[in-house]
Amino acid sequence: MKITGKINKIYRINSNSVLCDVASFDKLKEGGTVDLPNEAAEQLLNMGVVEKAKSTKTKKELTNG
Amino acid sequence: MADTRVVAANSVYYGLKAETSFGVALDSTGADGTAYLTQPVVQAQKPVFNIQRESRLLSGRGSVKNAADTITNLRGGTVTMPFEMLATPRTLAQHMFLVGQENGQSGSIAHEMEIDGSSNADSIGGTISSGIPHSCNLAYYGMGAAEGIKVCGVVCSDVTISGDIASNNGLLSISGNYFSGFSNPVSTSTALEQTFDGTWVARESTYFNILDADARTLDIEGNASQTFIMKSFSFNISNGINRVGFDTNGNAEVYVFPEYTVTGEISIKWDDEFDYGAANNVVQNFLDGNTSSLAIKIGDGTVSSEGEVNILAEIQYTGDPGQDISESGIFHTIPFECVQNSSTEAFKITTFKNEAVTAW
Numbered sequence: 001m002k003i004t005g006k007i008n009k010i011y012r013i014n015s016n017s018v019l020c021d022v023a024s025f026d027k028l029k030e031g032g033t034v035d036l037p038n039e040a041a042e043q044l045l046n047m048g049v050v051e052k053a054k055s056t057k058t059k060k061e062l063t064n065g
Numbered sequence: 066m067a068d069t070r071v072v073a074a075n076s077v078y079y080g081l082k083a084e085t086s087f088g089v090a091l092d093s094t095g096a097d098g099t100a101y102l103t104q105p106v107v108q109a110q111k112p113v114f115n116i117q118r119e120s121r122l123l124s125g126r127g128s129v130k131n132a133a134d135t136i137t138n139l140r141g142g143t144v145t146m147p148f149e150m151l152a153t154p155r156t157l158a159q160h161m162f163l164v165g166q167e168n169g170q171s172g173s174i175a176h177e178m179e180i181d182g183s184s185n186a187d188s189i190g191g192t193i194s195s196g197i198p199h200s201c202n203l204a205y206y207g208m209g210a211a212e213g214i215k216v217c218g219v220v221c222s223d224v225t226i227s228g229d230i231a232s233n234n235g236l237l238s239i240s241g242n243y244f245s246g247f248s249n250p251v252s253t254s255t256a257l258e259q260t261f262d263g264t265w266v267a268r269e270s271t272y273f274n275i276l277d278a279d280a281r282t283l284d285i286e287g288n289a290s291q292t293f294i295m296k297s298f299s300f301n302i303s304n305g306i307n308r309v310g311f312d313t314n315g316n317a318e319v320y321v322f323p324e325y326t327v328t329g330e331i332s333i334k335w336d337d338e339f340d341y342g343a344a345n346n347v348v349q350n351f352l353d354g355n356t357s358s359l360a361i362k363i364g365d366g367t368v369s370s371e372g373e374v375n376i377l378a379e380i381q382y383t384g385d386p387g388q389d390i391s392e393s394g395i396f397h398t399i400p401f402e403c404v405q406n407s408s409t410e411a412f413k414i415t416t417f418k419n420e421a422v423t424a425w
Binding site: 008016047 | 269270271272274277364365369370371372373417419
């Protein structure tokens, strides 16, 4: 699941106490988006310190002929 | 040879788990497999059994009491236990519930406890529905199998919430006392020599930092919501609990909460918003008996993530503000009590924990 960190909230979380790996956690603390296993993502979502990443679907270009 | 076993101070721990029937053990089938919520204390204090003991020197016994003339009565007593810990999202919400016997939930999930003269339970002891009203089994353990103590019907008689930038690294702490009217050990309730073999829920590791308190406002004289610079604050919430009645084991049938009181103290800086001048005079505010709205919000005020809490209180000074004089300047130390003011709650605390009460 892709999640995005909330900069003003996630800093309160002890990175050693969550399922998220350190590199991903660091990225979340900077407000970045990471793709985590569902269990790890759900844990942070439950804490209210991340949000589900907004999907950025790209439209397929129509090709003529 | 004497036994060499040592029980280290921090090897003993305790946990809480909400009851589904007042004063009844969640698991009384031998070893207790309940998944207790481990409490994040540094050192767990032992539950104290306050029972009645009668001892008389009867006539004709000579000059010392006789062993036959003492009576120990386990019925009608109480069990108490002090606690102190850094507040975590669940512990803060649950302990507010245990002392205030009121819980409102909104969103996913902000827990609100208010003291307003009508929402808080006057008594408990009847049916428990979805964790309301709230009483717990308390498990004191860690020293060895069959040495644990289980106390049922546990609520809080008082809880103090404290925040001080100069202690605990600015982290919010809670302390107080647990209370139970189930002092007579029986197989289905309070029990000694108990083994706990459930998988306990781990301690939380998110805290509340008062240095995150972005919104701090207090009314002063006619000026509403003046922003203050804070050094420390505390709120003491007490419910005056009494145990009433006796079941077939002599344990309580009802707890009565005759009066909820909230008192406290806050230390704020002497500056242009809180001084001894016209319109911002802390002494005049006391002399006038003004009621002032106090708000302390740790976080952005939305209470939407762990580590955030809003405290709103309607305070009236209970004494002339004193002074805390240090190299940081002069601070007003304002003692107060919280009072209901029309529809404004005497005290209201909202904190975030994305768990229903039934999970506690």
